[in-house]
Amino acid sequence: MADDMMTIHLKVWRQAGPDKQGRFENYTVEKVNPHMSFLEMLDVVNETLIHDGEEPIEFDSDCREGICGTCGFVINGQAHGEERGTTVCQLHMRSFSDGETIVVEPWRARAFPVIKDLVVDRDSFDRIIAAGGYVSVGTGPKPDANSVKIGKDVSDKAFDAAACIGCGACVAACPNASAALFTGAKVSQLAMLPQGKPERGRRARRMVHQMQEEGFGNCSNIGECEAACPKEISIQNIAKMKREYLRAIFTDS
Amino acid sequence: MTKLDARSPDGPLHKKWDNRLEEMKLVAPNNKKKHEIIVVGTGLAGGSAAATLGELGYSVKSFCIQDSPRRAHSIAAQGGINATKNYPNDGDSIWRLFYDTIKGGDFRSRESNTYRLAQVSNNIIDQAVAQGVPFAREYGGELANRSFGGAQVSRTFYARGQTGQQLLLGAYQALLRQVDRGKVEIFARREMLDLVKIDGVARGIITRNLVTGEIERHAADAVVLCTGGYGRTYFLSTNAFNSNATAAWRCHKRGAYFANPCYVQIHPTCIPQSGDYQSKLTLMSESLRNDGRVWVPKDKKDIGKPPQDIPESDRDYYLERKYPAFGNLVPRDVASRNAKYVCDEGRGVGATGRAVYLDFRDAIKEQGRDVIEDKYGNLFHMYHKITDEDPYEVPMRIYPAVHYTMGGLWVDYELMSNIPGLFVAGEANFSDHGANRLGASALMQGLADGYFIVPFTVGNFIANYDIKKVSTDHKAFDAAETEVRDQIDKMLSVGKEGSRTVIEIYRDLGKVMYDKVGMSRTEEGLKEAREEIVALREEFWNGVKIPGSSDNYNKMLELAGRVADFLELAELMAIDALEREESCGGHFREEYQSDEGEALRVDDEFSYVAAWEYDEDGDYEVHKEELEFENVELSTRSYK
Ligand SMILES: Cc1cc2nc3c(=O)[nH]c(=O)nc-3n(C[C@H](O)[C@H](O)[C@H](O)COP(=O)(O)OP(=O)(O)OC[C@H]3O[C@@H](n4cnc5c(N)ncnc54)[C@H](O)[C@@H]3O)c2cc1C
Ligand code: FES
Numbered sequence: 001m002a003d004d005m006m007t008i009h010l011k012v013w014r015q016a017g018p019d020k021q022g023r024f025e026n027y028t029v030e031k032v033n034p035h036m037s038f039l040e041m042l043d044v045v046n047e048t049l050i051h052d053g054e055e056p057i058e059f060d061s062d063c064r065e066g067i068c069g070t071c072g073f074v075i076n077g078q079a080h081g082e083e084r085g086t087t088v089c090q091l092h093m094r095s096f097s098d099g100e101t102i103v104v105e106p107w108r109a110r111a112f113p114v115i116k117d118l119v120v121d122r123d124s125f126d127r128i129i130a131a132g133g134y135v136s137v138g139t140g141p142k143p144d145a146n147s148v149k150i151g152k153d154v155s156d157k158a159f160d161a162a163a164c165i166g167c168g169a170c171v172a173a174c175p176n177a178s179a180a181l182f183t184g185a186k187v188s189q190l191a192m193l194p195q196g197k198p199e200r201g202r203r204a205r206r207m208v209h210q211m212q213e214e215g216f217g218n219c220s221n222i223g224e225c226e227a228a229c230p231k232e233i234s235i236q237n238i239a240k241m242k243r244e245y246l247r248a249i250f251t252d253s
Numbered sequence: 254m255t256k257l258d259a260r261s262p263d264g265p266l267h268k269k270w271d272n273r274l275e276e277m278k279l280v281a282p283n284n285k286k287k288h289e290i291i292v293v294g295t296g297l298a299g300g301s302a303a304a305t306l307g308e309l310g311y312s313v314k315s316f317c318i319q320d321s322p323r324r325a326h327s328i329a330a331q332g333g334i335n336a337t338k339n340y341p342n343d344g345d346s347i348w349r350l351f352y353d354t355i356k357g358g359d360f361r362s363r364e365s366n367t368y369r370l371a372q373v374s375n376n377i378i379d380q381a382v383a384q385g386v387p388f389a390r391e392y393g394g395e396l397a398n399r400s401f402g403g404a405q406v407s408r409t410f411y412a413r414g415q416t417g418q419q420l421l422l423g424a425y426q427a428l429l430r431q432v433d434r435g436k437v438e439i440f441a442r443r444e445m446l447d448l449v450k451i452d453g454v455a456r457g458i459i460t461r462n463l464v465t466g467e468i469e470r471h472a473a474d475a476v477v478l479c480t481g482g483y484g485r486t487y488f489l490s491t492n493a494f495n496s497n498a499t500a501a502w503r504c505h506k507r508g509a510y511f512a513n514p515c516y517v518q519i520h521p522t523c524i525p526q527s528g529d530y531q532s533k534l535t536l537m538s539e540s541l542r543n544d545g546r547v548w549v550p551k552d553k554k555d556i557g558k559p560p561q562d563i564p565e566s567d568r569d570y571y572l573e574r575k576y577p578a579f580g581n582l583v584p585r586d587v588a589s590r591n592a593k594y595v596c597d598e599g600r601g602v603g604a605t606g607r608a609v610y611l612d613f614r615d616a617i618k619e620q621g622r623d624v625i626e627d628k629y630g631n632l633f634h635m636y637h638k639i640t641d642e643d644p645y646e647v648p649m650r651i652y653p654a655v656h657y658t659m660g661g662l663w664v665d666y667e668l669m670s671n672i673p674g675l676f677v678a679g680e681a682n683f684s685d686h687g688a689n690r691l692g693a694s695a696l697m698q699g700l701a702d703g704y705f706i707v708p709f710t711v712g713n714f715i716a717n718y719d720i721k722k723v724s725t726d727h728k729a730f731d732a733a734e735t736e737v738r739d740q741i742d743k744m745l746s747v748g749k750e751g752s753r754t755v756i757e758i759y760r761d762l763g764k765v766m767y768d769k770v771g772m773s774r775t776e777e778g779l780k781e782a783r784e785e786i787v788a789l790r791e792e793f794w795n796g797v798k799i800p801g802s803s804d805n806y807n808k809m810l811e812l813a814g815r816v817a818d819f820l821e822l823a824e825l826m827a828i829d830a831l832e833r834e835e836s837c838g839g840h841f842r843e844e845y846q847s848d849e850g851e852a853l854r855v856d857d858e859f860s861y862v863a864a865w866e867y868d869e870d871g872d873y874e875v876h877k878e879e880l881e882f883e884n885v886e887l888s889t890r891s892y893k
Contacts, residue, residue, distance in 0.1 A: 017805055033528050035641075040530045043756070050754050050800050050809065058806055060320065062493040064533050065635065067418055068324040090638055115464055116806040123441070126321050130433045134426035135385045139305040139704045142379035146340065149394030159387040159412065162419060166323055195385040 006032040006098040008041070012057055013105040015114050022114070024103075034094035038081070039064060039071065041093055058117040066090040066230060069165030072172070073118040074105045079169035079228040087167065087230040107168050109177035111215045122168050124214040125182060131210035132203035133186040135195050148194055161189035163231045173228035176217030181225040183211045184241035185233050191244050201248035208245050257510075257864055257878035261365035261666045266884050267347070270369045273666070277709060278716035285310035288715050291458055291473040293445045293500055295322030297417070297696055298679025299479030300424035301703030306477075307431030309708055314471060315428065316440045316460060318495055318811075323425040326481055326493040327699060330417025331538040331632070333401055333409035334696040336374040341398050345406040347371045352885060353404060354694060357584055358659070358687020359838035359854060360887045361513070363862070363880060365666055366684045373705045374697050378410055380704055384423040388412050402539050402585065402692020409693045414538055414631045420696055424703070443469070444811065445500040446740075447733040448476065448507045448675065455675035456723050459733050461741075463811060466804040468734055470725035475674045475711050478504060479703065482658035482680035484517065486819045486826065487771075488763025490655035491523055491536040497815040498822050501662050501681050509670045510864035510876060512663035512683035514822065515830035518690055518839045519772050520656030521588035524639055524649075525608040534654040535639055537611070538632055539692045542581045544616035544625065545649070547572050547588070549600040549609050556602055560610055560648050571595055579892040586689045586839045586852075587892060589653035593772050594850070596652075603650045612648035653772060657695060659686045659839065660829075663864040663878070667710035668702060671864075673718065676711055678702035683862065688838025741803050744813050748799025755813045758793050762786065762816070762823060770827050775843045779831040783824055790820040825865055825873060832875065835859045856887055 008029045015022030029045055036044070039061050046056035062070040066087040073088060075081035081091045096102060104118065112120040150158075162185070170181035187204050190196030196203070219238055226235040262273040280288065288311050292303040295317040303315040317325060339345040350371040355362060378396070382388065388410050389397040401409035412419040431437040442463040449457040449472070457472040483498035484490040505511045522537045550556055551569045571591060573580040581588075592609050595601060602608050617625050622645060626633070633644045640650070661683040662670050668684065669676050679699040686694065769782035793816065801807040836845040836852035837859070845853040862878040 033530060035527045036530050037532075040532050043532055044530055046809075047754055047756060050798060053800075055800050056809060058808055062319060062324055062495050063326070063329045064494055065329060065535050067415065068319070068326075068328045068493065070319060070324050086638070090635075092638070092641075094641065119806060121464075122320055126323070126429065126432075126439070126441075129323075129426060130429040132433070134430040134433075135383070136430060137380075137383045137427075138308050139301070139380060139427070139708070141376070142383040145338070145378045145382040145388075146395050148382070150390055151394050152390045152392050155387050155390045155394075158385075159419075162387050162422065163415065165418075166321065189387070190385055193385045193387070195383060 004034050006034060006093060006096070008032050008093070008096065009101040010045070011101060011103045014057070014117055017116060018113055032093050034092065036093045037064070038075070038088050038091040038093065058119050060119050061089055064089040067165060069167035072107060072167045072169055074107065074172060076103050079107070079172040080230050084227070085230060085232045107172035109171045109216070111177065111179070112168060112171060120168070124216070125166050125168065125179070127214060128179065128183055128207055128210045129186065132199070132206040133190070135190060136199060150194065154192055158189045158192045161185045161192070161233065161237050164233055165231055167230065169228045169230060170225035171216065173224040174217065175222060175224065176220060178219045178225070179211050179214070179216040180219035180238045180241065181229060181233055181235065183207050184237035187244055188237040188240035191240065200244060201251065204241060204244035205248045208241070255876050257663070257862070257876050259363055259365070259665045259878060261363070266364065266368050269365050270372060274709060277713040280712050280716045282310060286312055288312065289314065289473040290475050290477065290711060291316070291471055292477045292479060293458065294325065294479030294481060294679070294681070295425070295428065296325035296327035296479060296481055296679060297421055297424055297699030298681070298703040299477070300325065300421060300428050301700050302477055302479060302678055302707045303437055304424060304427035304431050305704055305708040306711065307434070307436035309712070310436070313431070313437040314440060314473065315437050316443045316445060318442065318444050318463065320442055322428060322439060322441065323422060325421060326496050327421045327696070328418050329493060330696055331414045331536065332540045333399065333411035333416045333693040334377065334420065335401070335408050335693040336378045336410060336697065337371060337408060338375055338378060340396060341407045343406045345408050349406065350374060350408065354685065354691055355687065355885055356888070356890060357691040358689050359852070359890060360687065360856070360860070360882065361837050361880065362685055362687030364882060364884055369706070370685050370698055370701050373701045376705055377697060377700045381420055381423050384427060386412065386419045386423040388419070399540060400543060402582070404691070411540070414629065417696060420700065424700070445480070446503060446737045446814070448504045449729050449733045450507055450672065451723055451727060451729045454673045454718070457725065457730060459730070459737050461737070464806050466807070468737055470730045470734060472723050472725050472730070474715055474720045475676065477676040477678060477707055477711065478662065478681055479679045480681045482661065483819070483822055484655045484658050486762070486823050487655040487766045488759050489526065489531060489534050489767070491520060491534055494533060497818070499815050499818045502818040502822050504662060504670070504672070504675060506867050507672070508866070509672050509675060510663040510866055511660070511825060512862050512864040513660035513829065514826045514865065515770070515833060515840050516659035516688050516838065517655060518585060518657040518659060519589045519653045521585055521592055521653050522611060522651045523654035524636065525603055525605065525652040527604070535635070536654070536656065537636060537649065537651060539585070541611060541629060541632060542588070544620070544628070545581065545611040545613050546570055546615060547581050547609055547611055549595045549602060553599050556600060556606070560602070560612070569600070576892045583892045584689060584691065586841070589772055590841060592653055608650040608652045610648035611651045613644060614648070617645065657690055659683065659688060659690055663862065667713065668707055669710065669714065674714065676707055678707050688840055740814070741810070744797070744799055744810065744817070745803060747794060748797055748813065751796045751798035753792065753796055754798050755809055755816055758789055758797060759816045759819070762789055762820060765789070766823055770823070770830055773841045773843055774830050776831065779827050783827045786820060786824045786827060793817060793820055828873060829863055829865065832863065833859055854889070
């Protein structure tokens with residue numbers, strides 16, 4: 001194992017607070033085990049920094065298995081790094097080469113202000129969901145779950161959209177910093193399912209408006225979002241959202 | 254020591270919950286909005302409770318430590334959720350789910366609670382489907398089921414390998430709908446650091462804003478704690494990195510009893526540790542045991558060989574051999590302990606020798622790769638990504654890891670702790686799983702508590718107690734806030750001079766816990782563990798190194814506070830394990846085993862819940878809730 005150890009050079013964005021000036025700092029990390037995840041490599045760097053009396057590099061993470069959507073930053077210009085269908089917590093050092101210089105910076109978008117170092121504020125996503133990204137049912141007695149049948153194909157497709165982890169990579173990857181993939185995934189998941197149909201028009205209208213209100217850019221069909229999405233959510237969801245939105249505007253349902 | 258009363262309703266088991274619901278007082282609709290309720294945690298339990306309480310009309314404040322309620326640890330649950338729908342017509346019923354849960358918990362849970370859980374299980378599925386949760390379906394459009402975690406019926410509903418995610422997003426969306434309606438206010442990136450009690454009743458909490466460092470006060474008429482389990486006491490576990498015991502522990506220090514802290518579940522199918530830098534362990538869903546076969550080489554000399562080259566005759570499918578009736582589907586504690594035994598014998602595989610194979614070769618041959626891919630594709634993908642090995646080609650390597658904690662704050666039948674006004678739901682309470690939890694039943698419990706139990710019982714409490722408004726200027730808030738500030742200041746002042754990082758001390762704690770308070774325990778080991786934990790605590794308070802300050806985002810400071818609490822809880826876990834001189838479920842004392850090496854319960858002496866009270870001097874006193882089994886007969890679990 002010892003022979004496989006790598007040396008990595010990091011250029012990391014350090015920013016002490018929301019209103020502070022940020023800058024890149026360089027770090028060299030020796031003896032990086034290729035089986036480490038990227039975050040574990042940063043853990044090791046941070047332990048050294050703490051011992052040296054410096055402040056560690058702040059980054060967000062929780063599940064560390066690609067499902068909670070907490071982690072995320074830009075690695076060498078790519079949201080969550082170059083590897084497809086992967087969050088940074090699932091990225092392993094074996095996908096880098098010995099001696100490589102890696103540039104690490106936070107999501108950059110007006111609607112995602114930096115909190116510290118690589119940590120950003122994504123509350124805008126919650127506000128988009130609060131603007132109708134739900135089915136209006138209360139808790140209480142409901143018809144038997146099998147009383148409404150849903151074909152496996154429809155249900156699978158809805159699932160594909162529902163797999164979004166809300167990490168924000170789509171926004172970070174988009175030159176316009178648009179949140180269309182995030183919003184589109186929820187609009188289209190719920191529009192596809194019988195439970196979500198009754199309020200699909202109102203939902204599409206309100207969620208799209210909220211998205212604009214938050215300061216996200218417009219979608220111009222570049223497709224970087226799909227490429228960066230760790231869950232490989234299809235850009236077709238954006239097309240579906242646009243159709244839903246137009247339908248809502250014209251039929252006012 | 255006092256005897257605890259769970260206040261379970263009278264009447265036959267299947268009538269108890271209905272009877273209680275009928276007896277409960279209601280809060281008048283116009284009055285509900287005047288009552289503020291704090292819900293701490295936004296996992297399945299907290300998300301569903303806050304959404305439902307908001308919808309009922311209460312004014313709800315919802316707190317979580319993540320940046321969004323959608324990221325609670327529940328999101329990571331993979332395998333599924335149980336319900337007694339009996340869609341496959343294979344003989345399931347409420348009774349059967351209840352019985353399986355009681356038996357699976359090794360007869361250490363409360364009958365009335367466990368029965369109610371089985372009773373409301375079907376409502377959860379109906380509710381989730383109505384919310385648009387995309388459960389797996391058959392081609393005909395009906396919901397699909399699978400058998401899971403040792404059950405002999407197919408009662409598990411699932412959404413690929415992401416059941417927790419989809420259920421949590423359902424609850425989260427319901428919660429945000431209430432935000433939209435102005436009924437719930439979300440306080441994300443807030444950590445509850447104390448409970449405020451006035452006249453013995455829970456009346457509020459103290460939180461720290463994790464972005465600005467501000468200490469905040471929140472008053473309410475009831476506090477519902479849904480802050481998850483304490484598996485991270487072991488440092489390495491399948492739990493999310495920020496999962497912690499702080500909220501529950503601080504309630505404990507304010508007088509809430511902590512029940513059965515030694516009951517910890519070690520899950521058999523996790524990806525083995527690969528190095529010292531490791532920060533967490535990844536679960537491979539138990540559903541894999543439906544099709545994967547567990548084995549190690551019969552002979553030590555084969556352990557270095559590529560598994561494909563080991564012929565059938567040289568493999569020991571030890572679970573199938575020892576437990577012919579259940580085979581690879583024995584409950585988690587049994588599967589985990591047996592993995593430990595074969596590795597202790599020196600037959601473990603992989604670089605560290607602490608792993609066994611989980612092999613899909615036969616399943617792929619029989620069912621075809623497509624079918625296996627459809628069932629487990631994302632899990633195989635995840636495994637491949639983490640280990641760089643393709644499980645379609647070579648068997649997975651797995652090893653047990655800490656996964657779930659059955660212990661938690663003591664609650665009565667209405668999920669209220671011994672502190673009036675403090676309710677505890679989800680993994681944070683101790684209530685339904687006894688000494689071992691069955692697969693796919695934590696999601697069920699979290700949602701049962703949050704959607705269908707707490708909203709009623711909190712209402713009953715509010716209607717029965719004459720709750721006067723309190724202001725956050727009350728001196729009890731002053732006192733609690735001062736204590737919180739003092740602790741943070743103390744940590745930072747030690748932290749400036751200290752020499753070992755929070756993570757270093759934390760890892761040491763984890764190692765003590767795995768070695769001595771883990772899968773298999775002895776009196777001697779537990780006594781040593783206790784001493785070592787106390788020593789680590791001293792080391793922490795005298796020599797921990799903590800960077801930065803308290804007035805902004807500081808992850809290490811957050812973690813330090815949590816580790817300080819783990820260092821106390823860990824000792825109580827050891828004490829509880831020491832006092833419980835029997836083996837049951839996840840608690841295996843080597844002194845108490847049958848000739849065949851199976852767990853030996855001592856029912857005459859230990860058929861009780863141990864609920865620990867904390868006193869000012871840091872000592873613990875035990876209160877016992879006797880477990881009365883009126884409906885099931887205690888038997889020895891046998892999976893042979
Ligand atoms: C990898 C994995 C897979 C699993 N798979 C399954 C499965 O297939 N089926 C099943 O039934 N169970 C499964 N489980 C178990 C199940 O996921 C958990 O028991 C359950 O989700 C716990 O839910 P909860 O609502 O009680 O708490 P959690 O989901 O843990 O939520 C805790 C909440 O409390 C908040 N919180 C914690 N501390 C504080 C504080 N001090 N202040 C403020 N907020 C705080 C957190 O922010 C979070 O919102 C799995 C567990 C793991 C680890
Ligand atoms: S930490 Fe959860 S997705 Fe990366």
